[in-house]
Amino acid sequence: MTMASDGADKALVLCSGGLDSTTLLARMVARYGREAVVALRISYGQRHSRELAAAEAVAAHYGVPLHTLDLASAFAQSDCSLLAHGQDPIPHGTYAEQGAEEGSAPVSTYVPFRNGLFLSAAASMALSLDCTVLCYGAHSDDVAGSAYPDCSLAFVEAMGRAIELGSGGALRLEAPFVALTKADIVAEGSRSGVPFELTWSCYEGADEPCGACATCLDRQRAFAANGMEDPAQKGRD
């Protein structure tokens, strides 16, 4: 509940194993030093463990402690297609092709209030570890109309206020990518030497990314927009 002993900030970064949160981790390690950064990965009953393994590899790369939380029980009753017990397959195509637009219902891979739960659990752990900053890699592409309402700027602002108020001002939320695109994040990550080959984005858990789910398509476009090849996709070419 207290600041780090020297009064300096200490950051907890929510790490999914994807390239957005990995680039965010790189930024925070550069800003605060790796001694003042911890990573948190969350198991929530997702279909595969590749992203959890990726988060571990990324934390090891940056030399920061990695904590793990299991929140699967909160989604035991959900029928979301992203969950291991979900009955529906992962849809193919972009979010727009799945019908996501302003005012539409969330897509079938929306896990109910998942990011709100992740941020709250991360806030609890951050306060327990005397962190003063909680870092979240949401970006504007993930809003995708109304595909993922828990990635929007308005949502992040409301959660940030709840976290500041509910912690008595001991913790603040930072989501510096919330107005950026995934292409912007690839550009920043490329400049700062992010090991993209360690990251995992695909919703499926095969040996290689499927190349057809919405997050694979988003990732392909983000690298293409930077005139880059995705090192995690090289095995497919």
Add this chain to the structure above:
Amino acid sequence: MTMASDGADKALVLCSGGLDSTTLLARMVARYGREAVVALRISYGQRHSRELAAAEAVAAHYGVPLHTLDLASAFAQSDCSLLAHGQDPIPHGTYAEQGAEEGSAPVSTYVPFRNGLFLSAAASMALSLDCTVLCYGAHSDDVAGSAYPDCSLAFVEAMGRAIELGSGGALRLEAPFVALTKADIVAEGSRSGVPFELTWSCYEGADEPCGACATCLDRQRAFAANGMEDPAQKGRD
């Protein structure tokens, strides 16, 4: 993610086993009918299981389904005195006697961002169960200066906005007691026949309430303000 099939509201009530959330449950059962209400209790590594047993007895009394979540892992690193692994004893005396005042640090029984985490997990479960309303029994006495910042009106408003936004408008938060005192809640519960004898408030887990912790003192005052005897305290007299 959808409304109940007939378009009517369905409510999930966070039930701690205490008298506030029990009175809230009574209000929601009266409003929506017990077929449209579910209760959720949360295990979080608290010192004792008496409040979990009380929540079960209360749900059975009202004939509503009871769900249980275990979120203890989020607090594994916390040194809060309310937790089973906490090293410090539960303090005696009122929150004011513990130094709580406007702008002070939270009291030692503040579990880091606990209520934010509870509300988020409850939101995830509520959406999975097709609920449209999430009910939270926070009241003004629990703010107690800055003793529990995650009970304040401002916090509840921020979380309510986060839940509405992050669920794409599918779920709303109701905290109808947030501006009331515990004495007001005892008055309402008394009028509506709440079985106060089934509820448990004490932070300790002895056979009888300790009568000395802040929540016991709050409860005693709330009954006294109504000229009532607390049925859960009868064994002590």
